[in-house]
Amino acid sequence: MVQVNSNYLKLKAGYLFPEIARRVKEFSDSNPQVDLIRLGIGDVTEPLPLACRDAMKAAIDEMGTASGFHGYGPEQGYLWLREAIATGDYQNRGCNISPDEIFVSDGSKCDSSNILDILGEGNSIAVTDPVYPVYVDSNVMTGRTGEIDKAGCYGGLTYLPINSENDFSAQIPREHLDIIYLCFPNNPTGAVATHKQLAKWVEYAQQNDSLILFDAAYEAFIQGEDLPRSIYEIEGARSCAIEFRSFSKNAGFTGTRCAFTVIPKSLKGKTLKGEQVDLWSLWNRRQSTKFNGVSYIVQRGAQAIYSPEGKKQVKQLIDFYMENAAIIRRSLSTAEFVIYGGEHAPYVWLKVPSGMDSWEFFDFLLHQANVVGTPGSGFGAAGEGYFRLSAFNSRSNVEKAMARIACL
Ligand SMILES: *Cc1c(COP(=O)(O)O)cnc(C)c1O
Numbered sequence: 001m002v003q004v005n006s007n008y009l010k011l012k013a014g015y016l017f018p019e020i021a022r023r024v025k026e027f028s029d030s031n032p033q034v035d036l037i038r039l040g041i042g043d044v045t046e047p048l049p050l051a052c053r054d055a056m057k058a059a060i061d062e063m064g065t066a067s068g069f070h071g072y073g074p075e076q077g078y079l080w081l082r083e084a085i086a087t088g089d090y091q092n093r094g095c096n097i098s099p100d101e102i103f104v105s106d107g108s109k110c111d112s113s114n115i116l117d118i119l120g121e122g123n124s125i126a127v128t129d130p131v132y133p134v135y136v137d138s139n140v141m142t143g144r145t146g147e148i149d150k151a152g153c154y155g156g157l158t159y160l161p162i163n164s165e166n167d168f169s170a171q172i173p174r175e176h177l178d179i180i181y182l183c184f185p186n187n188p189t190g191a192v193a194t195h196k197q198l199a200k201w202v203e204y205a206q207q208n209d210s211l212i213l214f215d216a217a218y219e220a221f222i223q224g225e226d227l228p229r230s231i232y233e234i235e236g237a238r239s240c241a242i243e244f245r246s247f248s249k250n251a252g253f254t255g256t257r258c259a260f261t262v263i264p265k266s267l268k269g270k271t272l273k274g275e276q277v278d279l280w281s282l283w284n285r286r287q288s289t290k291f292n293g294v295s296y297i298v299q300r301g302a303q304a305i306y307s308p309e310g311k312k313q314v315k316q317l318i319d320f321y322m323e324n325a326a327i328i329r330r331s332l333s334t335a336e337f338v339i340y341g342g343e344h345a346p347y348v349w350l351k352v353p354s355g356m357d358s359w360e361f362f363d364f365l366l367h368q369a370n371v372v373g374t375p376g377s378g379f380g381a382a383g384e385g386y387f388r389l390s391a392f393n394s395r396s397n398v399e400k401a402m403a404r405i406a407c408l
Contacts (some may be wrong), residue, residue: 003074004216005141005143007140007142007143008141009039010140010145010146010147010148010150010154011137011140011141012148012219015133015137016090016133016365016374016375016378016379017040017041019378020040020041020362020372020374020375020378021273023033023363023366024036024038024372025361025365027360027366029365034370035141035370036135036366036371036372037121037234037369037370037371037372037393037397037400037404038372038393039328039371039372039373039389039390039391039392039393039397039398039399039401040137040372040373040374040388040390041390042187042249042323042346042347042390042392043230043254043392044248044249044252044254044317044392044393045392045393046252046317046320046321047252048251048252048253048256048301048311049251049252049304049305049310049314050309050313051304051305051307051309051310051313052251052253052256052301052302052304052305052310052313053207053301054304055300055301055303055304055307056297056298056300056301056304058300059296059297059300059301060297060343063296063297070296072292072293073239073293073294073299075287075288075291075292075293076100076102076103076104076284076287076292076293077102077103077104077105077260077294077299078104078296078299078303079099080303081104081299081302081303082099082100082104083099084303084306085099085102085104085223085245085306085377086098086099086101086102086304087306088182088306089219089229089230089245090230090232090262093229093230093233094233095230095232095233096232096238097232097262097264098265099293100265101262101263101264101265101280102260102261103260103261103262103263103264103283103284103287104258104259104260104293104294104299104302104380105258105259105260105261105287105291105294106258106259106294106341107246107248107257107258107259107281108215108217108244108245108246108248108255108259108261109134110259111244111259111260111261111371112134112135112138112181112213112215112244113138113141114135114290115213115242115261115283116138116139116142116144117286117290118279118282118339119179119211119269120269120272121142121143121144122160123144123178124155124176124177124178124179125139125156125158125177125178125179125180125181125263126157126158126159126160126173126177126179126180126181127157127158127159127160127181127380128159128160128161128162128170128181128186128224128380129153129159129160129161129162129379129380129381129382129383129388130162130188130189130376130379130380130382131181131183131379131380132183132187132188132215132379132384133378133379135181135213136154136157136380137346139154139155139157144156144157145157151381152377152380152381153380153381158175158177158322159380159381159382160172160173160180161382162186162189162191162382163382164338164340164351167191168186168189168191168194168340168341168349169191169197170196172201172204172205173322174202176208176210177208177210178208178209178210178211179210179211179213180204180205180210180211180212180213181213181215182201182212182213182214182231183214183215183216183217183218183223184198184212184214184215184216184218185218185219185221185344185345186218186341186345186347187217187218187345187347188347188349188374188376188379188383188388189340189341189347189388190340190341190342190343190344190345190346190347190348190349191340191341191345191349191387192222192227192344192345193227193228194227194228194341195226195227195228195233195234195375198228198231198233198234198237199234199235201234202231202235202236202237202240202241205241206236206239206240206241210240211241211242211267211269211279211402212231212237212240212241213242213244214230214231214237214241214242214244215239215244216229216230216231216242216243216244216245217241217244217245217248217249217259218249218344218345218346219245219250219319220249220250220314220318221249221250221321221322221344221345221346222344223322223343223344227344230243231243232262238264238266238267239264239266239267239268240267241264241267242261242263242267242279243261243262244259244260244261244262245259245260245261245262246258246259246260247259247302247305249311249346250305250314251302251305251314251317253298253301256298257294257298258294258298258299258301261283263279263280263283264280265278265280266278267279267280269282277316291338298358308368320395321346321391321392322346322391323395324346324391324392324393324395324398325342325343325345325346325347325348326342326390327392327395327398327399327402328342328348328389328398328402329342329343329348331402331403331405331406332348332350332389332402334406335405335406335408337350337351337353338350339351342391346390346391346392347388347389347390347391348389348390348391349376349386349387349388350386350387350388350389351385351386352376352386352387354386357377357384357385358375358376358378358383358384358385358386358387359375359377359378361375361387362374362375362387365387365405368408369401369404369405369407369408371401371404371405372406373387373388373389373390374387374389374390375387375388376388
């Protein structure tokens, strides 16, 4: 019989979202008349921007002509998209990132896990707790951790707790760590990092020769001009950070699939013998071998995000979700919940009322308000006692859900 990758057997049995689905199904099967409102899974709900749809339709028609047909594209993405990204997201904000440092992909979930392909097995790795589960599980699957303990923590990983005491910003570690995953604006806590906080991480990474894996999937939700939207707004980050970005949450591409990863050419790693190697070359090699690019049609759709019309429509989407978040924040505050996030992120993170744990509050909300959220403990042991509500829903559903919670 074939041997399996037994690292998969170390994974926590009940992954968060299947367990939520199971409990929701059980409830709706026995209460079929109930109108459930889902403020749980982090998927967008509003239609694709018109600018993107128009661009994709035009691309389809182009593909139907002999002269406009496109077969395999560059594994790194079409240059016109990488140029739009480099100018629109980086150079216009003073970041020195060039188009050839951008790798277009079909998602940040894949990129943030595939990146382990080019990183050695012996690195010490830190994640925040709570955390986006993909970072942890991809390390487990590739054999970079030990077994899970009773608290739900894997051996060999360093967990940096984020909670109300530290304002949901992990303390800079005292010990040496090789790889640190950071996500700002944060999923699940909705926290955002200031320039000063990110500068401390970059300083740490420089002093320790560490690599920061910076997930900026929610960058578009940052309000105002003072907060950093990219790690490369911090001086020195080009020598210690990889950034993941996605069109999933800003332009509603969760089902369309397009994202990108930035690897500065100045970013170095070392071999076991201590020789320097640039990570860009390894990732370029990896993508060229294992990836054949994102569809031409989808890349044309993504390019339209950077057009004047596209920018306006994306801003409308973000404003819409952020108004939902504001409604959630207001209603929960009035109902005397202790809440965090939701100001620069589509997630509101709340403290569950005393006497309940995260799953008990999940069941309470499901049964009493018919609202589905996400238990904080599903994002890590330190998420226990917290709960995530998402602003990704229609206005009427958000208002209805808040009215029900107000009546609890
Ligand atoms: C939604 C999300 C992403 C985006 O993933 P895609 O694969 O690009 O859809 C990345 N990181 C975090 C933390 C997310 O919540």
